Amino acid sequence: MSVPVGQMMAVLRHVAVQRLRGNDRYPLVLMLEPLFRCNLACGGCGKIQHPTEVLRSHLTPDQCFAAVEECGAPIVSIPGGEPLLHPQIVEIVEGIVARRRYLYLCTNAIKLEEMLPLFRPSPYLAFSVHLDGPREEHDHAVCRDGVYDMAVSAIRAARRAGFRVTTNSTLFTDADPVRYRSFFDEVMGLGVEGMMISPGYSYSKAPDQDHFLSRRRSQSLFQRILDAAPARWKFNQSPVFLEFLKGDWDLECRPWGTPTYNLFGWQRPCYLLDEGYAKTFRELMEKTDWDGYGRASGNPKCGDCMVHCGYEPAAVEATFGSLGGLLATARLMFFGAPRRGRGDVPPQPVSGIRVQPNGLPALPVIDRVA
Secondary structure, X not given: OOOOHHHHHHHHHHHHHHHHOOOOOOOOEEEEOOXXXXXXXXXXXXXXXOOHHHHOOOOOHHHHHHHHHHHOOOEEEEOXXXXXXXXXXXXXXXXXXXXXXXXXXEEOOOOHHHHHHHOOOOOOEEEEEEOOOOHHHHHHHHOOOOHHXXXXXXXXXXXXXXXXXXXXXXXXXXXXXXXXXXXXXHHHHOOOOEEEEEEOOOOOOOOOOOOOOOHHHHHHHHHHHHOOOOOOOOEOOOHHHHHHHOOOOOOOOOHHHOOEEEOOEEEEEOOOOEEEEEOOHHHHHHHOOHHHOOHHHOOOOOOOOOOHHHHHHHHHHHHHOOHHHXXXXXXXXHHOOOOOOOOOOOOOEEOOEEOOOOOOOOOOOOOOOO
């Protein structure tokens, strides 16, 4: 895992305070969408299918700052759309950094290199560059040739300028495990701080509906990619979440852990599903039927979802929810996941207890809280 110590401590303090207050549901990462407009039209994205008048609109800096304060999460992620298209994005970034929130600005990097002089390096700021795989796979995913090369050039320029840089990769059904293992080697060779990976979620408005992964196919794919992962790979994610992707740790979605604020307000229930909006963060937390979402709910929209924005908060809960969870996570961090032997099959949940094929003590299953 490659997460700054300061960020880890900020999250730990936040979790401790929430637990002392008796809160079972609390945010960890604010997904702040200041606009939906983008300079790409990716086949698997459902964020740019809004009317023209919506795509031309954006949040003001003051609206962004108010959402940051209202939510109180220690980490802010700015997705989109393409955030660098916002005319006041520099002011927004500086204001969030000044509030000592750890900020990840998610970008396709088309405009990043030319805009780097407008930003100042900070331990609180990281550019999260969208790279969906090797050159051919990435350019196909974003539906434009040459974008991979622009992104790689921008990453190198940002690192030379002293900025923190991570990558964000969404994988689909056509992902080849061998090519993606080589891709991860190439990404680490660029000097990034860490990588973030996730299976694609089937946005109902996305133009391409044929390449989203089912849960079973996601687990199979990530088993083949992540088993016996070399130590040089650094992920900007919890090791528990990576085990979850492989099917080796049971987690239940915690959509309240990554609330979304955008042009319409606080989005219910999460960044991926759009089922209404709340006017305030408090209304979102108190008036949303959280039991109606997540795989355990039986909601068909949630059945195949394994995306990080719902399950990273569950991974944090699993880590800090018990001494056993903390020790098991520490074991993963320091010693890595046990290697899967030839002929091993993915462990299956049995009566709330995971059975591991390697015979090691099972990692804890964290049931739904509240």
